[in-house]
Amino acid sequence: MIRTPVCDLLDIEHPIALGGMGSASSPAMTAAVSRAGGLGAMGCHYLTPEQVRERATAARKETNKPFGMNFLLFDVREDSFAEALKLRPAVMQFAWARKDQELKSYFDRSHEAGCKVTYMAGAVKEAERAVKAGADVIVAQGSEGGGHVGWMGSIPLIPMVVDAVGPVPVLAAGGFADGRGLVAALALGAQGILLGTRFLASVESPLHPNFKQAIVDSDGHDTQLSEIPDIAAGQVWPGAMTRLRRNTFIERWAGREWALREHRVEVIARLRAAREAGDIEEGPLSMGQDAGLIHDIPPAGEIVTRIAREADRILRERLPGMLQA
Ligand SMILES: Cc1cc2nc3c(=O)[nH]c(=O)nc-3n(C[C@H](O)[C@H](O)[C@H](O)COP(=O)(O)O)c2cc1C
Numbered sequence: 001m002i003r004t005p006v007c008d009l010l011d012i013e014h015p016i017a018l019g020g021m022g023s024a025s026s027p028a029m030t031a032a033v034s035r036a037g038g039l040g041a042m043g044c045h046y047l048t049p050e051q052v053r054e055r056a057t058a059a060r061k062e063t064n065k066p067f068g069m070n071f072l073l074f075d076v077r078e079d080s081f082a083e084a085l086k087l088r089p090a091v092m093q094f095a096w097a098r099k100d101q102e103l104k105s106y107f108d109r110s111h112e113a114g115c116k117v118t119y120m121a122g123a124v125k126e127a128e129r130a131v132k133a134g135a136d137v138i139v140a141q142g143s144e145g146g147g148h149v150g151w152m153g154s155i156p157l158i159p160m161v162v163d164a165v166g167p168v169p170v171l172a173a174g175g176f177a178d179g180r181g182l183v184a185a186l187a188l189g190a191q192g193i194l195l196g197t198r199f200l201a202s203v204e205s206p207l208h209p210n211f212k213q214a215i216v217d218s219d220g221h222d223t224q225l226s227e228i229p230d231i232a233a234g235q236v237w238p239g240a241m242t243r244l245r246r247n248t249f250i251e252r253w254a255g256r257e258w259a260l261r262e263h264r265v266e267v268i269a270r271l272r273a274a275r276e277a278g279d280i281e282e283g284p285l286s287m288g289q290d291a292g293l294i295h296d297i298p299p300a301g302e303i304v305t306r307i308a309r310e311a312d313r314i315l316r317e318r319l320p321g322m323l324q325a
Helices: 004-010 027-035 049-062 078-087 106-112 124-132 154-165 179-187 209-217 228-233 248-253 256-261 264-275 288-291 300-318
Strands: 015-018 042-043 067-072 091-095 114-122 135-140 148-150 170-173 190-196 223-225 241-245
Touching: 004 135, 015 027, 015 300, 027 042, 027 049, 027 067, 027 209, 027 300, 042 248, 049 067, 049 078, 049 135, 067 078, 067 228, 078 106, 078 241, 078 288, 091 135, 106 114, 106 241, 114 124, 124 135, 124 154, 135 154, 179 190, 228 241, 228 248, 228 264, 248 264, 256 264
Parallel strands: 015 190, 042 067, 067 091, 091 114, 114 135, 135 170, 170 190
Antiparallel strands: 148 241, 223 241
C-alpha cells in the first residue's frame, strides 16, 4: 500500500483525507474515514461550542483514530475554536483567512494544544504565508473542487505549491475522486489527497438522498462557479467563488445579483426549505467537477480503501510497464 511521510506526520495509514465540510459534515462520516485509515475531518464552521463538543464526542465514540477539526478563519467563532482546542484533536484544519488576518496565533495555539496544523490554499502566496506562520501541512486546492475555491486549476497549482513550500508536505485537493487521482497527485509532488465531493456521495454523508443521487447522476459538466449562494447568505468570502451544481435556482438569479440582494431574506428561507426537502432544483448543491467520476454511494470507509487499493494497483501494474529497461 502507498505510504508517504505525511502518513507518519498525521498518524494515518493511507494518504487520503476528508475535507472539513462545514455545511455537510457528520460525526459518522468523520469517524468512518478515520476508522478506515484515512484522516477524517469535522466541519466546525457553523457550530456553537456545545455542538463542537457534542460532535467530537460522538466521533470519538466511534473511533479512537485521529481526525481533524476544520475552521474557516475569515469569520472564525472564538468561543467554538477555544472549545475545539480544549478537545485537543490530532489535527486543526484551517482555510480561507482574510488577506490582512494574522495566522500565527491560531497555529501557535493549535500547536500548544498538541494539534498538527493544516492550511488549505488556492494560491501559492497563501500557501507560503501559512508555512511562514508555522503550518505543518499545506492543502493545495484547485478550482475544480466543490464548495469555495480559488482560481487556479489543480494541475498547475499543486506542483507550484510543492515547489514553493517544500519540504513542508502538500495534500492535493480539487477534482480528486479515485485511485487515478491519488497517483496523479503523487506524480505532481503531493503526498496525498483531500476529498470533498466523493465523500458527499457516501452512506454516512448527511446530505439528503436526492442530493447524493444528483452527484451520482452528474456527468461533471453541470457545475459552475458562482457568488449567488454567498450573496443569498449575506456572506463575503475572501477571494472565493462557490463551485456548485447549475440548477434552476442559480439560473434564476445569474446576472440579477442586485435583485437577489433585495430579496435575500425570503430567498434564504426558501433555500433552507429546499435543502431539507431534497429539492435539487431549488436547493444549492456544492460539488466539484469530479462528480462525473462518482457512480455510487458506498460507505465512506470503503471509499478510502478503494482509492488506496486502486492507486496501489496502478503503481504496481500499469505504470511500471511504461518504463523501458
Ligand atoms: C459541500 C462542501 C462544503 C465545504 N465546506 C468546507 C469547509 O467548511 N471548510 C473547508 O476547509 N473546506 C470546505 N470545502 C472544500 C473541501 O474541503 C475540499 O477542498 C473540496 O471539496 C475538494 O474538492 P472536491 O470536492 O473535488 O473533492 C467544502 C466542500 C464542499 C463540497
